[in-house]
Amino acid sequence: MTDPQNSDFERPTLWQILCFSTGTEVDRTNNRYFTWWCIAWALAIVGSTWLIKNLEGLPAIFAWLLALAPNLLAIGALFSYLRLLRMTDEMQRRIHIEGLAMGFGAGWLFAIGYLVFEAAGAPQLSLTGMILVLTGGWMLGTGLAVRRYL
Amino acid sequence: MKNKLRVLRAERDWTQAKLAQHLAVSRQTVNAIETGKYDPALPLAFKIARLFDLRIEDIFVPEEV
Numbered sequence: 001m002t003d004p005q006n007s008d009f010e011r012p013t014l015w016q017i018l019c020f021s022t023g024t025e026v027d028r029t030n031n032r033y034f035t036w037w038c039i040a041w042a043l044a045i046v047g048s049t050w051l052i053k054n055l056e057g058l059p060a061i062f063a064w065l066l067a068l069a070p071n072l073l074a075i076g077a078l079f080s081y082l083r084l085l086r087m088t089d090e091m092q093r094r095i096h097i098e099g100l101a102m103g104f105g106a107g108w109l110f111a112i113g114y115l116v117f118e119a120a121g122a123p124q125l126s127l128t129g130m131i132l133v134l135t136g137g138w139m140l141g142t143g144l145a146v147r148r149y150l
Numbered sequence: 151m152k153n154k155l156r157v158l159r160a161e162r163d164w165t166q167a168k169l170a171q172h173l174a175v176s177r178q179t180v181n182a183i184e185t186g187k188y189d190p191a192l193p194l195a196f197k198i199a200r201l202f203d204l205r206i207e208d209i210f211v212p213e214e215v
Contacts, residue, residue, distance in 0.1 A: 012178060022176055022177070022178050023176045024170075024174060024175065024176055026174075027176070088176075089174070089175035089176055089179050089194075090175075090179070090190065090191050090193075090194055091175070091176075091178070091179040091182055091183075091188050091190075092176055092178070092179065094188075148187065149178075149182045149187050149188045150178055150181070150182060150187070
């Protein structure tokens, strides 16, 4: 009989959960697609920025098209993430949604709360700072959900 | 919610990974259900019941009962 205590069970790390690497084969396949979309998006950002800055005499329409290219890939990455989320099992989905909710909530509350600090003389909130808060909230929320369910 | 999943699985000499494969979920999900940290939604509960040829209420029992 199988050991009913399953003492060999190890709680996955936050990184493993964020990467869906503990999921089913379907999760891993979908995660590969998502990863490739993200890599293409990142390369397009670097490539487009470089071309716009370095191609002298580039007509404005081409500059706009180059600026648009990474965003089209970002839409692909977003939909591949949604596909990953929809096809993963219900508990993994709950963990990820709780993480996303915490990230969104933290970002929303921080942005509004910071308005008061700005009125008090704090420097204007930068986009980088906002992205850091969103990412931090997302990772913290996912970590808390992992602790709750695993 | 209490459940008999661990006992049912052990009776069949299945590992968590094997049960997870039957249910098309991750092993973490099976472990979370067995340890009572996560209660499955109805579709998964029905899937579990069908797999063991039992009714949902034979496997899952509310704490207060």
